[in-house]
Amino acid sequence: MTSKRAMAQLLKHLAGAGITHLPKVNLPKPSRILARQQESREEAAISTSAIPETVSTAAESKPLRPAIRPRLASAETEGRRPSQSGTSKEELLSETGPPDRLPDLQAILSRSYVDAEQKTEALCKVATMVAGCSRCTDLASKRTKTVFGVGSPTAEIMFIGEAPGAEEDAKGEPFVGPAGQLLNKIIDASKLKREDIYICNILRCRPPGNRNPLPQEASNCREFLDAQIHIVQPKYIVCWGTVAAQNLLNKTEAVGKLRGQLFDYNGIKVMCTYHPSYLLRNPAAKKQVWEDMKFFMKHLGVELQ
């Protein structure tokens, strides 16, 4: 394969995994990464066909891990609008607990990733798994694209939102709709660069009608988030909105009660603030978000006015 063609193919593959910016490091020849990805896809195909029950949908699978407390978000401080009907009793009762862990993801979680090359390669593998995921049958059948994550694989700061909306579902990239435009303004005002941050969500598929993620859906998607955090290994995480804050930190309080402090999550400092979609509906809360960003940036040694 010519190096130009290999490079074009690699860039397409990386973009699919949300990696549009790479830090300035000596990356290996594209053909090497592609060859390794081909190998890992073949390995994945072999391992998943050998153990079909381990990749069954949540509804079919028996939980291996103890069931975790369902996490519910309060509509009042939600990033997105509550669904017309809200979460029905049947939906909540249909919970089956966390799904069996994907063996390939377990392998990813058991290794550490030190440089951009290793992190990029691991993120690509996880993005491929996400693209084929159908644990949440409803979401998987309705999605246009999975929305994995975007940004630097070596980012020191990770942003976690709630779930893709219509624009994100169409484009396959988080925070590209109206909430994303507001988020970009917050990033600029905070003297950060979007491409230096790693951005992802609690869910990787759009909930129909932008309803809140169900606890079971968040649980199904959790190991992908865990893998992204494990690979990128950020120093800081910002949780945008109640859904992100409650799910990551396993809390029940709304974001209004969780903001204004830094939490520790496995050695990573976590700040919680209101979701940009909430700000679009309640512009008065921008003041609090700006206070939160000042507080956060101060920890990074940057004084905002």
Ligand code: URA
């Ligand atoms: N809201 C989110 O929480 N995430 C997105 O990616 C877009 C909107």
